[in-house]
Amino acid sequence: MENDYDAFAEAYAAENEQSLVNAYYARPAVLELLGDVAGRRVLDAGCGAGPVLADLRARGATVAGFDASAAMLDLARERLGPDVALRLADLAEPWPYPDGAFDDVVACLVLHYLRDWSAPLAELRRVLRPGGRAVVVVNHPIIYKLAHPEADYFALTRWSDEYTFAGQHAVLTYWHRPLAAMTAAFTSAGFRISVIDEPPPAPGARERFPHEFGEQLRGREAFLCFLFFVLDAV
Numbered sequence: 001m002e003n004d005y006d007a008f009a010e011a012y013a014a015e016n017e018q019s020l021v022n023a024y025y026a027r028p029a030v031l032e033l034l035g036d037v038a039g040r041r042v043l044d045a046g047c048g049a050g051p052v053l054a055d056l057r058a059r060g061a062t063v064a065g066f067d068a069s070a071a072m073l074d075l076a077r078e079r080l081g082p083d084v085a086l087r088l089a090d091l092a093e094p095w096p097y098p099d100g101a102f103d104d105v106v107a108c109l110v111l112h113y114l115r116d117w118s119a120p121l122a123e124l125r126r127v128l129r130p131g132g133r134a135v136v137v138v139n140h141p142i143i144y145k146l147a148h149p150e151a152d153y154f155a156l157t158r159w160s161d162e163y164t165f166a167g168q169h170a171v172l173t174y175w176h177r178p179l180a181a182m183t184a185a186f187t188s189a190g191f192r193i194s195v196i197d198e199p200p201p202a203p204g205a206r207e208r209f210p211h212e213f214g215e216q217l218r219g220r221e222a223f224l225c226f227l228f229f230v231l232d233a234v
Contacts, residue, residue: 003113003173005048009071011168013049020212021225024205026137027052030108033135033195033230037061040103043127045120046091046110050076053084056106064102066095091120100129108137109226112174115156121189128233134191136229140198143224144176154178179227186231195230 005012016022030052034042038060044053047065049072057063057080066089067073073086080086087096091110105124111117124134145153147161160173186193206213 003171005067005069006071008165008168008170009049009069009075011166012170013072013075015165017051020201020205020209022051024202024208025199026108026226027055028202029197029199029226029228030106030135030137031055031059032199033197033228034104034106034133037104041101042104042106043097043102045095045105045107045124047076047086048072050079050084050086052106052108054079057084061104064097092116093119095123095127097127099126100132101127103129103132105132105134107134109139111136112138112176113172115158115175117185118189121185121191125190125233130233132233133194134229134231134233136186136231137226138182138229139174139176140224140227141176141179141182144174151176154180156181182227182229186229190234191231192234193229194232195228197228197230198224199228 037056040061042056042061042063044063044065047053047067050065053063053065053076064085065076066087067076068088068090070088073088076086089096092114105128107124111120114120128134141153144157144159145151148159151157157176158173159176160171163170163172183193
């Protein structure tokens with residue numbers, strides 16, 4: 001079953017604990033974009049097994065998170081203990097938080113699973129205080145075109161890919177949309193886009209993953225995996 005994280009939660013969490021694209025790319029970039037979070041209230045929307053929450057808490061933030069996978073939340077509770085408020089909730093449904101409850105919201109690698117961004121972005125804006133920030137990470141839109149050269153880059157398109165996480169097979173299904181559609185969705189939801197980033201991997205990645213860099217990448221400009229946004233609630 002596609003996107004059934006309950007079926008491969010442990011394998012996914014184990015694979016990504018030290019992976020190039022997560023531990024040495026997505027998570028460090030999110031933390032860099034958030035900057036100093038000491039004393040801030042931060043929500044992780046689609047928190048998975050909780051690695052971002054753990055990092056944010058270690059930096060002094062007051063954290064909360066939700067995910068649609070009960071199995072992933074179990075892993076997050078094991079990691080974080082009982083003091084972090086974790087809830088089972090769907091990104092596309094009303095979020096279980098009051099208006100203006102958070103200074104920052106992280107939505108890392110979750111929006112690209114959804115065809116319609118209207119409801120989740122409305123909820124994202126609602127739970128942020130005025131002047132709050134969101135850090136959103138999605139598949140870089142060029143990836144779909146590279147994988148499918150014949151495809152229409154500008155069309156909203158559903159596509160799937162197969163993965164092996166710690167030896168376990170999984171299928172993930174995404175919705176591709178062009179960059180212009182992403183930015184229009186953000187501004188329509190009441191955000192001002194302050195940053196669009198295509199960061200390099202974290203220091204040490206090239207040494208830790210010599211095969212990936214040697215065989216697949218030829219420098220920073222070749223490493224296009226995710227696209228990072230910082231959105232200001234206006």
